[in-house]
Structures are given as structure tokens and as C-alpha cells.
Ligand SMILES: Nc1ncnc2c1ncn2[C@@H]1O[C@H](COP(=O)(O)OP(=O)(O)O)[C@@H](O)[C@H]1O
């Protein structure tokens with residue numbers, strides 16, 4: 156028998172006992188459907204995180220802090236040392252978490268580490284409001300990641316590099332309330348930012364809108380360029396003693412964007428040796444992704460268990476099929492069909508059943524997943540623009556189908572071998 | 587003398603072992619010439635089917651040898667054996683062994699499919715065989731929808747579609763009434779006469795056996811000169 160004839164005959168045979176084939180296909184369908192959905196969930200969430208990472212981007216930036224040494228030990232309270240550097244609220248991390256403040260000396264020391272091209276302190280400014288013209292004033296919250304990162308813009312072209320004018324990128328949901336007609340008309344407009352100093356006196360600073368930004372995983376925050384941050388910091392620090400303006404919670408260190416992961420980890424090691432701690436954006440997001448991957452792995456494991464159960468269904472179906480077709484097998488052997496071709500015939504039947512179940516499972520999974528994900532994207536998850544909760548890649552669909560076909564092939568070995576071994580005379584006896 | 591198509595010498599076959607050991611063939615030597623029609627006659631249990639299976643290379647003897655075209659059959663294996671079975675033999679059994687749900691045409695094409703004949707050629711030859719048996723109008727029907735006589739004619743079409751040199755028929759009329767049985771008998775002997783196909787018919791029916799060129803009588807696994815199959819009437823039933 157030619158390979159094509161074997162395939163055709165096998166497909167025909169699988170339709171000969173429709174009920175049995177249907178039941179087996181349903182079992183496979185359930186497994187393949189689940190696997191498609193869980194894989195899609197993993198792909199969707201990780202895609203989103205990836206675009207977020209490239210949105211907050213900054214592959215060449217790490218945040219450097221100086222952790223307190225007592226943070227990890229618990230042998231009673233630490234003795235007060237008047238000569239020790241003062242601690243400062245880090246502003247990031249858990250509320251109340253403190254890090255040792257960085258001084259100008261620390262900044263120089265960090266800059267001296269191999270691989271770091273430049274380092275700037277991160278100053279924290281807390282503006283009160285932002286407004287445009289005579290329109291309403293709105294509370295302004297700022298991105299914790301500072302102004303050096305590339306963002307996913309809905310309009311505008313972003314910060315001009317080395318600009319000496321104050322620039323701001325606003326989140327999309329500020330635009331309409333502030334009185335702009337649409338995103339594009341906001342670009343290039345001057346906004347007023349109010350900020351209060353230590354003496355409770357309010358100052359205003361003006362800035363140009365250079366971009367409108369989609370909300371990110373980090374919430375709806377505005378991003379400022381260095382010039383604007385400095386202007387705001389100066390306004391905020393009016394009347395403060397100089398020493399308190401020369402201490403920083405953290406610094407941003409730049410390194411060569413072309414650095415390999417190995418080089419980046421060397422920089423981190425050097426920082427640790429010098430008593431600092433460096434975290435890149437992908438470090439922060441990577442832990443998040445690891446958790447997601449773990450959850451997806453567990454879900455996938457359940458789907459694979461379902462598929463293994465379906466595999467036994469295939470074994471059962473084929474054994475019955477071999478039993479039923481004993482005489483047909485005997486006749487084919489009497490007519491000169493080789494055992495290996497009989498084996499191929501039954502294996503092909505199993506693989507076809509596997510293909511049928513997994514193709515239908517994947518197709519329904521894709522259809523249902525897309526519907527769920529677009530319903531969620533317009534409802535419950537509408538705040539997270541760009542999040543396609545369940546996404547599909549051709550590779551993952553094809554690998555689900557191939558995996559199921561492989562399981563089916565393994566399941567076919569026992570029944571197909573039984574058929575191939577059958578002796579023609581035993582099947583042709585009719586006493 | 588015509589060359590021999592099949593010959594055996596001192597063929598033995600036993601089933602089981604120890605206390606259940608049963609000698610089905612106890613030393614059978616025979617010679618079947620090319621183009622001959624031979625009836626293997628004997629009572630039920632005399633070893634006719636066992637002998638036929640060994641002659642058709644479907645089973646291996648426990649002792650003795652089968653020669654086909656001058657080759658010892660025990661030396662044939664794997665691919666050569668399968669090709670020989672496919673090209674040389676055609677089978678007609680008491681039961682039809684037609685694939686249910688498949689069309690008559692599909693059933694007839696099976697040996698050609700196994701022989702890897704292309705699909706167009708396959709159809710042409712199957713229709714030809716069906717025409718010969720006046721069944722071409724039933725080609726699209728399901729095999730299970732036919733009458734007994736029609737089914738056996740489909741089986742004969744299947745047996746001769748690959749132009750075999752030898753057709754083995756084991757009780758070919760056992761399942762048919764005498765009128766349709768006679769039609770099937772005519773068909774088989776006609777093929778033998780017109781196409782020169784060697785015919786080996788296994789039967790316990792003396793009348794059918796009488797139509798063959800030669801009869802080989804079997805009793806308890808041995809060839810005998812002649813037996814009276816009708817002697818104890820009660821035993822002359824079954825296959
Ligand atoms: N597979 C087998 N195992 C044991 N005994 C068998 C087997 N096949 C046939 N026999 C025995 O061998 C004898 C001959 O059988 P068979 O060749 O089928 O006879 P016939 O076709 O003449 O009726 C019978 O007694 C039968 O019971």
C-alpha cells in the first residue's frame with residue numbers, strides 16, 4: 156500500500172465507528188483546548204509585560220541604592236551612631252522601607268565603577284497640580300522610574316535629548332479633563348505645574364507637553380525630563396538647608412546599551428562589592444514574569460494530564476478497532492500486506508484521531524480565547540490598554556497539535572503492534 | 587508434462603503440544619500442475635483447510651516442504667513472500683470477508699491497493715473484473731447491501747482482479763443455496779478454462795468435486811485413494 160493510500164484508508168477507518176471516534180476526539184479536544192487556552196494566557200500576559208518593558212524600556216539604565224545593613228539581621232535594635240550617614244525614605248518599595256542616603260561622594264564612587272558611563276542622583280519632587288490655561292487643576296502623580304525611560308506614546312514624539320527646556324509627558328486620561336480636544340492638539344502646549352516648598356509657599360513652573368502616554372503596569376503617571384525635574388526640585392527646596400538637598404534616595408546609573416547580560420551582572424556584582432545595590436527595569440519585571448511562567452506551567456501540567464488520559468482513550472479505541480477488524484487484517488495479510496504496513500495503518504488512524512481532536516480543540520480555544528480576551532479588554536481590563544489577555548502564536552498552536560499527535564502515536568504502538576503481529580490464518584478460521 | 591505450480595512432499599502439521607497435541611496433517615505429498623483444477627475432498631476435520639493454508643503460504647508446516655515454481659517456500663520471507671502472495675494467489679472463502687461500509691469497488695480494489703497500483707489503473711481493472719462478473723452496476727453500492735450470491739461474485743472479482751495464477755477456494759458454495767452455488771461454481775471453472783488460472787477447491791461436496799479435473803481425497807490428515815463422503819450421513823456436514 157502506498158503511504159497516501161494508508162493515510163486515506165486510516166481516515167476512512169476512523170470514521171467507520173463514528174460514535175467511538177467521536178468520544179475519543181472529545182477526550183483529546185478537552186486536553187488540547189485547555190492547553191491552547193493556558194498557553195494563550197501565558198503568551199498574552201508575557202506579551203503585555205514585554206511591551207511594558209520596552210515601554211518603560213531603558214535597557215541601559217539601573218537604579219542604584221545603598222541598602223541599610225541591618226535590613227537583613229534581626230538581633231535587636233541597632234545602636235545609634237551619630238557619625239553614620241542619615242537614612243532616607245526610598246520612595247520605592249514597601250512603605251517605610253529605608254535606604255541609606257546617597258551623597259555626592261557616593262555618586263562619584265558609583266560613577267567610577269567599570270562599565271557605568273554616567274550616574275545622576277534621582278531627586279524626588281512632589282508637585283501639587285497640573286493645569287492648562289484657565290482650565291481645572293488636576294493632581295499630578297509621577298512615574299517612579301524618572302524621566303529617562305522610553306515610553307509607549309499615543310501621540311507626540313517624546314523628550315528631545317539634552318533639552319534645556321522643561322518637558323512633560325502626560326497620561327492619556329489627563330488630556331480631555333484638562334481641556335484639550337484630543338491627544339494631538341495637546342502636543343506642544345504649555346502647562347502650569349504647581350509645587351509647594353518647605354515653607355508652605357506655592358510656586359509654579361511651566362512645561363511643554365511633548366507626548367501623551369498610554370497607562371502602563373505602573374499606573375497612570377506623568378513623566379518629566381531632567382530640566383523640569385531640576386526646576387521643580389529647586390522650587391520645592393526653597394528655604395531648605397543645603398545639606399538636605401544634597402542627599403538622595405537613589406541614583407540612576409547608565410551603562411552601554413550594547414552590554415551583554417553577563418556584563419550587566421558584572422556591574423551589579425561590582426556595585427554590591429562597593430556597598431550599593433543595582434536593579435535594572437528588567438530585573439523588576441523579570442520576577443513578575445517568573446511568577447506568571449510558574450502559574451502557566453502548573454496550568455499546562457493539568458492540560459497535559461488531561462491529554463495523557465485521552466491517550467489511554469486512544470489505546471482503548473484502537474484495541475477495539477483491531478479486535479473488530481481481525482478478519483480484515485487477516486485478509487490483507489493473506490493478500491500480501493506486510494506487518495509494517497498494517498502497523499502504519501493503525502498508527503495513522505491514531506494520529507488522525509489525535510489531529511482531529513487537537514485541531515478542533517485549538518480552533519475552539521482560539522475562538523473562545525479571542526472572544527473572552529476582547530470582552531475583558533473592553534470591560535474589566537479596559538484600564539490596561541494593549542493587554543490581550545489570551546494571545547496565540549502559530550508556533551504554540553502548531554506545537555500543541557504536534558504534541559497531541561505525538562501522544563497519539565505513542566498510544567498507537569500497543570494496538571498497532573498487536574494488529575501487525577496477527578497471523579492471517581487465525582483471523583481466517585471460521586469454524 | 588505441464589510444469590507443476592505447487593507440490594508438497596511429506597507435509598506434516600500438528601497443533602498444540604503434549605497431551606493436546608493434534609496431528610492435522612500426517613505426511614501429505616501432492617503435485618498440482620499449472621492450469622489444472624483440483625478438488626481437495628474430505629469430511630469435516632480431515633485437514634482440508636489446514637492443507638490449503640499451507641499451500642497458500644499462509645501457514646508454515648511442522649514438517650515436509652512446499653515447492654512453488656521450483657522454489658522451497660520455507661526460504662521465502664518478508665517482502666518476497668508478500669509479493670508472491672499478492673501477485674500469485676486469489677482467495678475465495680466460505681465467508682465473504684468483505685469490508686462492510688466500503689463500496690463494492692473499494693472491496694474489489696483492495697489487492698491492487700496493497701500491490702501499490704495507481705488509483706486510476708486500480709479503478710479500471712476493478713471495473714473490468716466487475717464487468718466480467720456482471721456486477722458493474724453495483725460498483726457504488728455498499729458491499730453489505732448485496733445478496734449472498736452477489737457477495738460471493740464480488741469476492742471472486744476481488745480474487746481475480748490482480749490476475750492471479752492460482753485461486754484457492756475454501757467451501758466457496760458453503761453459504762449459498764444450490765442455484766446461486768451453481769452460478770459461482772460455473773464462474774470458477776470458467777476462469778480456470780478460459781484464463782488458465784490454476785484452481786484449488788476445498789470442499790466436502792462430491793458433486794462440486796466431480797467437476798474438477800482431479801480430486802485429492804483426505805482422511806484424518808492423509809491422502810487416500812477414494813473415500814465415500816456419504817458413508818455415515820451424520821458426519822458429512824460442515825466445513
Ligand atoms: N489452530 C488450531 N488449533 C488446534 N487444532 C486445530 C487448529 N486448526 C485446526 N485444528 C484441528 O485440525 C483438524 C483439521 O482442521 P481443518 O483443516 O480445519 O479441517 P477441515 O477444513 O477439513 O474441516 C481439525 O480437527 C481441527 O480441530
Ligand SMILES: [Mg+2]
Pocket residue numbers: 634635636825
Ligand atoms: Mg475447513
